[in-house]
Amino acid sequence: MKVRRQAIVRSLALSAAALALGAPGLAFAQAKIKVAAAYTVPYEQAWVSRLHKALKAAEARGEIEYKSTENVTNADYERVLREYANGGAQLIVGEAFAVETASRKVAKDFPKTAFLMGSSGKPQQPNFSVFDNYIQEPAYLTGMIAAGMSKTHKIGMVGGFPIPEVNRLMNAFMAGAREIDPKTTFSVTFINSWFDPPKAKEATLAMIDQGADVLYAERFGVSDAAKERGKLAIGNVIDNQPQYPDTIMATALWAMEPSIDHAIAQVKAGKLEAEDYAPYSLMKNKGSSLAPLGTFEKKIPAELVAKVKAREAEILSGKFAVKVDNNTPKSSPK
Template identity: 70%
Template sequence: MPPISSDPSRRLLLGALSLTSLAITLSLPMQAHAQAKTKVAAIYTVPFEQQWAGRIHKALKAAEARGEIEYKASENVSNADYERVMREYATAGNQLIVGEAFGVETAARKVAKDFPKVGFLMGSSLKPVAPNFSTFDNFIQEPAYLTGMIAGGLTKTNKIGMVGGNPIPEVNRLMNAFMAGAKEINPKVEFSVTFINSWFDPPKAKEAAFAMIDKGADVLYAERFGVSDAAKEKGKLSIGNVANTQAQYPDTVVASALWNMEPSIDRAIKLVKEGAFKGEDYGIYSMMKYKGSELAPLGTFEKKVPADLIAKVQAKEKAIVAGSFTVKVDDSQPKSTAK
């Protein structure tokens, strides 16, 4: 064993190094705590593949991939089971719970009240509640208006079929915006509107679309999955909603109004990390100004849509983002105008 140095300066150096090592060791738990990932859970009443849930799931998976959160999710949860699942996630230490309060508003808000230190970000038509119940909505009526313009310019029969899930404000406003956009380009266009009263029933949506095609519709608004399948089989065109499915239907889906949940999800995660999450309305973060929605690229239809129509759509898009044109939010149930 080498002798201990009698050099005073060396002894001071060794002492300083020991104190530095001790400080680093003591700080490790604090650093680990500061860098701990935020625990987030999501609850969906539909499968992950359903477009609405899918967009939220996508944004949360992206945050997980970046290493920001620990993410757990449950799909196909029935309304009767929703409160139990919410409570289990809250009790398990999740700091943020994301989901949908439609149909379970009373239960969801009751759970949030019982866990005031947990942040809740829930899809809802109603208002947020202090201190911890925030709401969001798919306010993507702006790109829906733009897709309507495209549909109005492409129809040759002047008949457009529209298949929706349920006639609630979140669906109605998108369909009404689409219809207004189509009418701007083509005042002669007529609409057939049907609701399948389900959030995920592709076969039923497909049959509804077939009926519209039989009545002359050559462009279909696919608010639900299944509509584009009918359009593909019959050689008609379709317009997508919430998610871009052109890759699956390259000769059928002309354009889509995309919903991007990343601005809302990323904001909620940031506030939870900062201890600043509170009950507020996240609806505006789904609008084009915040990149919460957009018109999907025309892709395979880029050279198939007339240049003058594209120019009109692009001009309207710029006006929307600049704030010089506002797409009306109309939550009333849309009606058929076709004779």
Template identity: 70%
Template structure:
């Protein structure tokens, strides 16, 4: 059973649902997002993992920021099992939430069915597939550009020329970041080799830590920490790590060299504005995670500013500027990355 927060959503009594339906009929039965909305927007988040998890945490952080500005009233449910996800979606839709965020990678069919059943609710969901008219938008963490830059840093920092990479599942959202990272590393170090593994979980730090230990034992001296737990192993074995989605250098000041950061604010703010203006439509929000929209960035080197060679920093900075200027494109490769040793 998941955990409900901020007002604890409760399925509305049948009589209340019928009253709401009647009110909408009087108003012309237009979806909430087909009319301009005055005041705060009612927004919900549905997450299959705790909000402490880095990927979901970025959505939660952006929504909390919108709440702090006074734009929305925000409730959320975390640690929702896939088998329970459809019920929670229906619960929020029937409870009057006007906009719902979440991630439906394991429940695509059920989630899209719910969206069809509640056409008056706007859904913006993490998904590997296309939008569904009229109300089911999708988004993705298209942060392959800063991932490429962190790969360049890793390729220049490794001494053993072996980099370990631990991911959750080999799905497009993970694969494209790993592949971009690998390409960046190879740009500055053609001799680099990769160890690649997936733990079959989105949130299992002990399992990720053990997988990282195994790679370090095989000679990896830089670890790509796509999952929590990898940086802990790197810290214990005194090797380096590269972060993903969030900046964990404050927790690992002598371990995490750099991170590819994801900023969900452009996506969240765009969806909120569209619903409030009555212009919302089903669309792909994925591109708003790119650097040009400030949806992603390379974290500052911080404690490693003086430890990364100047020549390497200059190469990374030049490539970053080319990306921002549209002069260099990081290829999107959703294929499962493979070990090279």
């Protein structure tokens, strides 16, 4: 009996050690949490694609069970959030820009569920954290490239809605352009939609007709117009240069992985304190970056590339801070 008891004790000790060390199939299985996401646009929409990609990566690693719904209407958003919360989701991710009241109401009703929502508002204790694509730093760098490559000194910019998350990127882009060429002028249009490529293309064509030879593609559809007319474009959030190798020169990339990984870690640790996740999108935290120049590596003058790289290094080191300007950008006076 004594020998048997010793064997049992050793077995329990080994099991505990395996859990502590993260042995496959033990701690890993226990660590998996339920995550759900509700998106108001298709998965391929640039902004949402970053969230979906980061969550799918966590799912592939076996850290989470992931469910999601795309193209949720504003009127139906609250119902979808409640269904996920009632279904046992421990973390719910989405974008609340047009459904702030509904999203925050659901979070209040489910205080033990963590919410991480794209929002222009502040965190709401105890469980409603907010984030956005805080990528004004690489946006500034793309502005430098845009102005350096423009021959007409006219840049067209097409955005979705004039909200802080969009405004600060456009303003940073414009500031970067002015650093290289103070004479640069801008045409700014908002299509009042998050996903309407035909409308964005139409607005872009009008800017090209007015002399713009570089276009800032905050929305899908802009690069199509630029390609059609043989003009240059700057991408945003995702790198679409492979689809537009002769059009898109540079892109301010957004990586949602740092934010998602932090949220998952917080839920695993049983922490629900609401936070502002904006810092996780900074370049120093690997939440954003300037995409490789790719097909334009030899087309952009070496002197301009050197200026961009020098400024990038200063941003990463903290020597240069890109101003956060949430005001609605305006077209240059005619």
